[in-house]
Amino acid sequence: MENRFTATVVRATGSWYDVLHDGVTLRCRIRGKLRLKGVRSTNPVVVGDEVVCESEGGDCVIVDIEPRRNYVIRRASNLSKESHIIAANVDQALLMVTLRSPETPKEFADRFLVTCEAYKVPATILLSKIDLQDAETVAGFRAVYEGAGYRVLEVSAKEGRGVEEVRELLAGRTTLVSGNSGVGKSTLIQAIDPSLDIRTGEISDSHHKGRHTTTFSTMYPLAEGGAVIDTPGIKGFGLLDIDDAELWHYFPEMMRVAPGCRFYNCTHTHEPGCAVVEAVEAGEIAWSRYESYLKILDDDEKYRK
Numbered sequence: 456m457e458n459r460f461t462a463t464v465v466r467a468t469g470s471w472y473d474v475l476h477d478g479v480t481l482r483c484r485i486r487g488k489l490r491l492k493g494v495r496s497t498n499p500v501v502v503g504d505e506v507v508c509e510s511e512g513g514d515c516v517i518v519d520i521e522p523r524r525n526y527v528i529r530r531a532s533n534l535s536k537e538s539h540i541i542a543a544n545v546d547q548a549l550l551m552v553t554l555r556s557p558e559t560p561k562e563f564a565d566r567f568l569v570t571c572e573a574y575k576v577p578a579t580i581l582l583s584k585i586d587l588q589d590a591e592t593v594a595g596f597r598a599v600y601e602g603a604g605y606r607v608l609e610v611s612a613k614e615g616r617g618v619e620e621v622r623e624l625l626a627g628r629t630t631l632v633s634g635n636s637g638v639g640k641s642t643l644i645q646a647i648d649p650s651l652d653i654r655t656g657e658i659s660d661s662h663h664k665g666r667h668t669t670t671f672s673t674m675y676p677l678a679e680g681g682a683v684i685d686t687p688g689i690k691g692f693g694l695l696d697i698d699d700a701e702l703w704h705y706f707p708e709m710m711r712v713a714p715g716c717r718f719y720n721c722t723h724t725h726e727p728g729c730a731v732v733e734a735v736e737a738g739e740i741a742w743s744r745y746e747s748y749l750k751i752l753d754d755d756e757k758y759r760k
């Protein structure tokens with residue numbers, strides 16, 4: 456192999472990195488002085504990065520990062536000012552949600568969707584473990600998120616429902632798959648491409664190691680082209696770099712009605728003649744979505760103090 460080449464980062468742990476070059480995965484370190492300009496992040500090299508590597512006497516070292524097309528980021532912890540980039544150069548995001556076992560908190564889903572809107576990553580919602588959900592709750596959920604403008608797909612990896620649709624959605628694209636712990640991410644990815652070796656919550660009989668939880672995002676190239684990025688059970692999303700005054704831009708349903716507000720700089724909280732509040736009262740905007748908007752505003756205020 457030539458000793459300077461470009462590759463895609465498929466796994467980033469902080470101490471070592473797996474990169475994919477010409478179908479071969481190589482384990483690398485990063486050059487000590489490699490730091491990104493302008494991004495304050497706990498992780499300089501992330502899954503999805505296109506990097507320049509050099510092999511030095513059998514060792515592979517990442518020496519440079521190509522500019523990112525986009526990235527998805529979260530605050531390292533709730534009140535922290537540090538950020539953690541989950542993945543870079545993604546074409547779309549899939550948000551996996553369950554209505555029970557476990558129930559995905561609405562605010563978790565909404566924060567993730569806001570992040571996608573802010574970073575211009577198209578998002579689709581997968582309603583997972585549909586075999587466990589009752590029809591009425593499913594219809595209620597669809598009304599909220601389809602009303603907001605999102606595509607909602609129902610899947611059951613267990614029964615094979617919706618798997619083909621998801622496979623089509625993924626083909627040829629790099630997709631970030633997100634969802635809180637236990638929504639069935641690994642099980643679905645495995646069903647999409649059985650050749651992949653992905654850990655699930657099942658206990659591994661052969662090794663008796665018990666449940667091993669993943670901690671690092673990993674990119675899996677798909678047999679049919681494209682790749683999925685599996686993110687570890689992410690508990691919450693802090694939002695960064697989003698101005699309070701702009702937050703409503705990332706709720707598509709608020710964006711549609713806000714031109715009707717009396718004040719051009721309406722925050723859609725207390726102002727008279729607010730078209731957003733009117734739409735919430737009329738049931739045209741879901742209360743749960745508006746509630747997430749208020750909670751995110753409120754949290755961001757705490758964060759700045």
Ligand SMILES: Nc1nc2c(ncn2[C@@H]2O[C@H](COP(=O)(O)OP(=O)(O)OP(=O)(O)O)[C@@H](O)[C@H]2O)c(=O)[nH]1
Pocket residue numbers: 583584585586587610611612613614634635636637638639640641642643654655656657668669686687688689
């Ligand atoms: N009933 C039902 N159970 C499912 C389905 N998909 C996954 N499960 C179960 O849900 C549990 C969690 O599934 P995983 O695929 O490990 O979930 P995950 O989202 O990867 O979880 P983390 O690794 O914690 O992020 C496992 O016990 C699966 O067998 C489904 O479609 N229906």
Ligand SMILES: [Zn+2]
Pocket residue numbers: 713716717721722723724726728729730731732
């Ligand atoms: Zn308003």
